[in-house]
Amino acid sequence: MDTLSRLERTVAERRAADPSQSYVASLHAKGLPQIARKLGEEGVEAAVATLSGSHDELVGEAADILFHLVVALQARDIPLAAVLAELDRREGRSGIDEKASRSA
Numbered sequence: 001m002d003t004l005s006r007l008e009r010t011v012a013e014r015r016a017a018d019p020s021q022s023y024v025a026s027l028h029a030k031g032l033p034q035i036a037r038k039l040g041e042e043g044v045e046a047a048v049a050t051l052s053g054s055h056d057e058l059v060g061e062a063a064d065i066l067f068h069l070v071v072a073l074q075a076r077d078i079p080l081a082a083v084l085a086e087l088d089r090r091e092g093r094s095g096i097d098e099k100a101s102r103s104a
């Protein structure tokens with residue numbers, strides 16, 4: 001099993017844990033707005049690290065955003081496999097063509 005799939009499974013298991021013992025459970029207890037807010041914050045932090053962070057800072061921020069994205073997808077009952085299938089669907093297509101097909 002790959003890293004993201006293991007993370008998805010762990011996050012699903014921790015969802016029902018005691019919020020005082022689990023960051024995943026504490027996010028779910030706060031609800032979708034907080035999950036979305038954290039995802040947005042991590043996105044901004046990753047963007048800042050892309051511009052001016054060290055290699056290690058960007059690696060850390062990238063891990064944070066992937067983790068919070070997995071939490072957000074699960075909160076919306078979307079399996080990671082659905083996102084990977086969408087990426088598979090786009091594979092081999094030009095990004096410019098892909099953008100045109102989505103805006104048509």
Ligand SMILES: N=c1c2ncn([C@@H]3O[C@H](COP(=O)(O)OP(=O)(O)OP(=O)(O)O)[C@@H](O)[C@H]3O)c2ncn1[C@@H]1O[C@H](COP(=O)(O)O)[C@@H](O)[C@H]1O
Binds near residue numbers: 011
């Ligand atoms: N990958 C992660 C992971 N990445 C980041 N974080 C947490 O994300 C939080 C957000 O970081 P911030 O810098 O925004 O910190 P903060 O200001 O304390 O957070 P907020 O109060 O604003 O929510 C920190 O508490 C980090 O510990 C993570 N927490 C959990 N995981 C994974 O989820 C699993 C289950 O974790 P628990 O639910 O805590 O058991 C773990 O074993 C890990 O595999």
